[in-house]
Amino acid sequence: MRYWTEAGFTIVSPGLFPPYVNERLRALLFAPTRTARTTESEADMSERLETLKKARERMADDRDAFAKTLAAPFDRDKAERARIKFIETQVLIDAIDRAIEGEQIGPTAAA
16 A cells, blocks of 8 residues: 655555565665656756757847848948858857757766
8 A cells, every 4th residue: 555645755554565575675665755856956957948048049040130131232331240240149159059068968967
């Protein structure tokens, strides 16, 4: 007979087993088990990952706008500004990609 508590532990009555069951086996069977829950750090990591993905998407949209300016008929002043902004945006996207990879690997592998 099993009972579930609010803390997520399984409780089984030891009296249900015959006396010949090994003590170590009983200790293993009655060890507390936790249900799978996301911890606060996992939730924070997920939130950071989502923020980075949104930032990357926004920067990619900005980069596309600069690319359209570069593809338009040549206007020296606009083209120079768009080229500089395109390069800056691409560098930022690369940095965000590295940050996303770092979040996906997790803090244990990075240490």
